[in-house]
Amino acid sequence: MHNLAFSWLRRNSVLLLIPGLAALTLGGCPPVGPGTDNTNDNTGNTNDNTGNMNDNTGNTNDNTAPRPLNVCGDGVVDRSEQCDDGNTVDGDGCSSTCQIETPSPARCGDGVVNGTEQCDAGGETSTCNADCTNSRCGDGTVNAHAGEQCDDGNTVNGDGCSSTCRNETPPPSGCGDGVVNGTEECDGGGSETATCNTNCTTSRCGDSIVNTLAGEQCDDGNTVNGDGCSPTCQIETGGGGGGGGGGGTTPVCGNGTIETNEQCDDGNTANGDGCSSTCQSEPGGPLCGNGVVEGTEECDDGNTTGCDGCSATCQNEPVNDCCSDAIAVGDETRPYGNVGATTDGPDEPTMCNFFGRTNVESDIWYCYTASCTGTASASLCGSDYDTKLAVYAGCDCPTAAPLDCSDDDCGTGVENVQSRVTFTATAGQKFLLRVGGYLGEHGDGRLTIGCNLDACANGSGDCFVASPTEGVGCDDATCCGKTCDLDRFCCDVTWDATCAGEAEGVCDGSFRACGPGSGVCGTPSGVCTLGSCTAGTIGAPCTDHAECNTPGCNSVSCCNTVCMSDPFCCLDAWDATCVDEANSMCFLTCGRGAGDCHAAHTTPGCNADACCQAVCTDDPFCCDTNWDQMCVEKAAALTSCP
Numbered sequence: 001m002h003n004l005a006f007s008w009l010r011r012n013s014v015l016l017l018i019p020g021l022a023a024l025t026l027g028g029c030p031p032v033g034p035g036t037d038n039t040n041d042n043t044g045n046t047n048d049n050t051g052n053m054n055d056n057t058g059n060t061n062d063n064t065a066p067r068p069l070n071v072c073g074d075g076v077v078d079r080s081e082q083c084d085d086g087n088t089v090d091g092d093g094c095s096s097t098c099q100i101e102t103p104s105p106a107r108c109g110d111g112v113v114n115g116t117e118q119c120d121a122g123g124e125t126s127t128c129n130a131d132c133t134n135s136r137c138g139d140g141t142v143n144a145h146a147g148e149q150c151d152d153g154n155t156v157n158g159d160g161c162s163s164t165c166r167n168e169t170p171p172p173s174g175c176g177d178g179v180v181n182g183t184e185e186c187d188g189g190g191s192e193t194a195t196c197n198t199n200c201t202t203s204r205c206g207d208s209i210v211n212t213l214a215g216e217q218c219d220d221g222n223t224v225n226g227d228g229c230s231p232t233c234q235i236e237t238g239g240g241g242g243g244g245g246g247g248g249t250t251p252v253c254g255n256g257t258i259e260t261n262e263q264c265d266d267g268n269t270a271n272g273d274g275c276s277s278t279c280q281s282e283p284g285g286p287l288c289g290n291g292v293v294e295g296t297e298e299c300d301d302g303n304t305t306g307c308d309g310c311s312a313t314c315q316n317e318p319v320n321d322c323c324s325d326a327i328a329v330g331d332e333t334r335p336y337g338n339v340g341a342t343t344d345g346p347d348e349p350t351m352c353n354f355f356g357r358t359n360v361e362s363d364i365w366y367c368y369t370a371s372c373t374g375t376a377s378a379s380l381c382g383s384d385y386d387t388k389l390a391v392y393a394g395c396d397c398p399t400a401a402p403l404d405c406s407d408d409d410c411g412t413g414v415e416n417v418q419s420r421v422t423f424t425a426t427a428g429q430k431f432l433l434r435v436g437g438y439l440g441e442h443g444d445g446r447l448t449i450g451c452n453l454d455a456c457a458n459g460s461g462d463c464f465v466a467s468p469t470e471g472v473g474c475d476d477a478t479c480c481g482k483t484c485d486l487d488r489f490c491c492d493v494t495w496d497a498t499c500a501g502e503a504e505g506v507c508d509g510s511f512r513a514c515g516p517g518s519g520v521c522g523t524p525s526g527v528c529t530l531g532s533c534t535a536g537t538i539g540a541p542c543t544d545h546a547e548c549n550t551p552g553c554n555s556v557s558c559c560n561t562v563c564m565s566d567p568f569c570c571l572d573a574w575d576a577t578c579v580d581e582a583n584s585m586c587f588l589t590c591g592r593g594a595g596d597c598h599a600a601h602t603t604p605g606c607n608a609d610a611c612c613q614a615v616c617t618d619d620p621f622c623c624d625t626n627w628d629q630m631c632v633e634k635a636a637a638l639t640s641c642p
Contacts, residue, residue, distance in 0.1 A: 072098035083355075100356045108132040111269075115356065116347070119252060121269055127252045134252055137165040147221075157209050158198045164208040164221055168199060175200035205233040226261060253279035256312040256342075258304045264288060265304070266296075267313040288314035298340075306342060316340050318364050323397040326365035326432060333448040333493065338364050338437060345390075345434050346398060352390055354407040354438070360388045361440035366433040366447065367395035370425035374452035378433050379420040379492040381410040385443025389419035392432040403431075407438055410488040412567075418445075420488055425451060448492050455491035456480035463503040467495040474499075479507035486567055502571060505563055511570035513552025514559030521553035521562075521582045522589075524575050550574065558586035584620035587613045595627055597635045602626050611641035 075086035083094035090096050093114070108114075108131060111122040119128035126145040129135045135143040140153035142165070150161035162168050174181045176190035176198075186196035194213040197203050203211040208221040210233070218229035228251075230236050251259035256267035264275035264287055271277050274286040274295045281287050286294030291302035299310035306312045307322035320327045321341050341362040349358040370376050380387040390402040406419035417438075423431065435447060459473025459480050467474070472491050474480045483503045484491035490499035505511035552570050553559045562581045563570035569578035583589050589605025590612030597606035597615070604623050606612045615634045616623035622631035635641040 072096070116358070119254070121254075137163070162208050163210050164219060166208045166221060205231065228261075251279075253277070256304075256306075258289065258312075265313070286314070288312070307344070311340075311342060317342065320364045320366065323365045323432065323434075326367040326395055329366045329368050329433075329447070329449060331371050331450045333446055335444065335446055336364065336435065337442075337444045338362050338435065339442040339444075341436070341442065343436070343440070345436075348390060348402060348405060351402050352388070352405040352407075354388075357439060360390050360405070360434050360436040361438075362442055363434050363436035366435065368431045368433055368449055370427055370429045370431065370451055372425065372451040373427045374425065375422055376425040376431070376451040377420065377422045377449070377453075377492075379410070379448045379488065380418045380435065380445055381420060381448070381489045381492045383418050383443065383445030385441045385445065386417045386438040387419045387441075387443075387445060388436045388438045389421055390434040391421045391423050392434065393429075395430045395432045398432060398434075402434070410492075411484070411486050420492070446493065456484065459495070461495065462500075463495075463507060464500050466497040466500050470494045470496075474503065476507070479503055482506045502567070505560075505567060505570055509560050509564060511552060511560055511563045511567075513550075513570040513574075514556045514563065515552070516554055518552040518554045518559070519550065519574055521555045521558045521574075521586065522579055524579050553578075553582065555586065558582055558588070561585050580624040583624035584616060587616055587623060589623050590616070597627075597641055598632055600627060600629045600632050606631075606635070608641065611635055611638065614638050614640045 072084060073086060073088040075084055083100050084098045085092060085094040088096040088098075094100060108117060108120060109122055111120055113120045113132075117132040118134045120132045121128040124130040124143060124145050125135075126143070126147075127135055129139070129141045129143055131141065133139065133141070135141070135146045135148075137146075137148060137151060138153060138155040140151055142148050142151045146165075148165035149167045151165045152159060152161040155163040157163050158168070160168050175184055175187060178187055178189035180187045180200075184200040185202045186193075187200050188196040188198070190198070192198050192211055192213055193203075194211070194215075195203055197207070197209050197211055199209070201207065201209075203209070203214045203216075205214075205216060205219060206221060206223045208219055210216050210219045216233035217235045219233050220227060220229040223231040225231060226236070228236050251262055253262060253265060254267060254269040256265055258265045258279075262279035263281040265279045266273060266275040266288065269277040269279075272282070274282050275288075276282050286297050286300075288297060288300060289302060289304040291300055293300045293314070297314035298316045300314045301308060301310040304312045304314075306317065307325060309317055309319065311317050311321075318338060318341050319325060322344050341364050343359060343361045343363055345360055345363050345365075347359045352358055352360055368376070368378070378389065378391060380389055388405075388407055390405040392398045392400070392402050403423045404421040406421045408416045408418070409420040410416050410418040425431070433447070433449075435445070437443065455473030456477045459475055459477070460471065461467050461469075461474050463474035463476045463479045463483065472493065472495055473484070474495055480491070480503075483499055483506055486506055487499060487502055490496075490502070501512050551573055552563070553574050559570065559582075562578055562585055565585070566578065566581055569575070569581070583604060587605070587609070589603070590607075590609050591605070592607050594605040594607045594612065595601040595603055597608050597611045604626055605616070606622075606627055612623065615631055615638065619631065619634060622628070622634070
């Protein structure tokens with residue numbers, strides 16, 4: 001991936017210069033079909049969320065950050081990795097080989113609600129089971145902290161486990177025959193009556209058995225006020241414990257909603273932030289909903305209801321944070337921000353499942369009215385964070401699956417952490433756009449929407465020059481298509497100087513970063529660009545710091561050969577992966593001093609050029625890693641290796 005902070009500054013400068021944002025429409029290069037994105041999620045370019053504003057140093061290469069080596073456990077997601085949590089331990093959501101583990105939810109018990117978890121208190125509590133599901137009588141899980149003695153998966157009395165999950169005394173022999181015998185207190189003939197329970201005990205409020213004929217709505221085994229079930233076994237307003245399956249809901253501390261017996265609920269179960277881990281106000285702490293902005297509150301409108309500009313935890317909300325408040329849009333480009341947004345849309349386990357994450361988190365909403373009949377597109381290319389996007393038919397809050405969902409669809413190049421969807425439209429038809437972040441990321445972005453527009457078929461201007469009108473696409477449809485496959489921004493937003501440079505490389509085979517002045521093709525080195533390298537001076541040579549790498553290398557032919565296969569090496573940084581590719585494609589390790597071709601050695605390549613190149617063409621390992629016994633055997637079988 002790449003440094004998104006730079007990408008945003010470079011790309012946003014275009015947006016700020018465009019008068020009348022609604023006038024800029026989306027170019028529609030050949031659309032990407034539903035569910036076909038994420039082809040480059042594992043490229044190893046992991047610097048997409050750093051937030052480092054690196055483009056104000058005055059250096060031409062200050063927008064680059066190299067990809068690290070593919071080392072599982074270093075905390076950086078590399079080319080072949082789906083995750084990297086800084087260790088090589090299995091069972092923590094990211095495996096010892098840095099692949100996302102299933103089943104979900106990931107890391108149940110870490111105290112953080114992830115994936116499909118309903119709660120996570122770091123262990124069993126009265127409201128959260130040990131398997132990270134909300135505790136309620138009848139869920140089939142015995143939760144001792146919630147006072148359950150049993151849980152048989154239902155809230156039916158008379159089966160050994162009561163409707164309040166308490167062990168029932170087996171009914172006496174003969175209970176239900178209509179005759180009071182032995183230890184029976186009553187016998188209603190097998191049916192519940194207003195005075196007799198089905199287990200032949202006298203019905204009374206507080207016996208943990210809900211007797212509807214006695215007028216009970218609930219029965220939590222006591223006659224205490226304020227726990228959701230009143231002393232007369234009626235559900236209390238605001239519904240708390242509601243024991244006995246009588247219709248009440250169990251309060252869940254940390255869900256952002258103040259419920260029965262809670263004095264506050266700030267969306268977490270941490271102490272020391274004004275609202276305790278049991279949702280009681282801490283001394284001197286803020287009380288969300290009292291109309292006074294206190295402590296960490298950003299707002300307080302006197303309630304704990306979201307979707308009114310101030311969230312249930314008293315944080316500022318975007319005006320379109322809730323699907324019911326979607327902003328009307330047409331064919332246009334507009335800036336947006338999802339900072340402070342909550343997630344109110346449904347989980348989408350089928351259409352939006354990318355790397356085990358199925359929801360579009362931190363979502364905001366737009367209602368788009370199609371201007372044409374054909375193919376419409378919505379693009380987040382050029383945004384400054386890792387985005388996620390879904391589109392639904394109609395502008396009501398979604399009840400059906402999305403038409404399309406996207407994670408990383410802005411090209412195969414270095415800026416592929418933003419989203420783009422396409423969908424079939426009829427003029428006048430409405431669509432709901434759900435704009436969010438992967439893993440709930442927040443940031444500033446741009447939303448570009450258009451209908452039946454093809455930037456490559458209708459583009460104008462030299463592909464190797466930035467568009468003077470800040471338009472999309474260029475006049476060579478083939479070159480335009482290749483460039484936009486690499487970087488969708490060029491066809492969605494504007495054909496800028498970066499697009500022109502990319503076009504020169506992928507269309508003409510002449511990357512600007514190749515040639516004298518660049519580093520050696522066989523060494524991942526460059527010059528210090530940020531002033532924080534070991535050398536400490538911008539422009540000074542350096543080889544041992546991540547910020548030292550610059551794109552390209554000094555051999556024009558080798559550099560262009562590598563970059564045609566891997567544009568990252570010429571557009572972002574010539575890192576260790578590029579060196580390996582150069583060794584394989586350009587045979588840099590072949591020649592005098594490289595070692596005997598007919599003897600194994602720990603260095604790559606061998607001393608006979610023709611033999612070395614023939615072997616490495618068949619097995620690149622021999623030129624980019626080491627010349628092992630298999631390489632020796634290949635050499636022995638070739639006539640070019642006397």
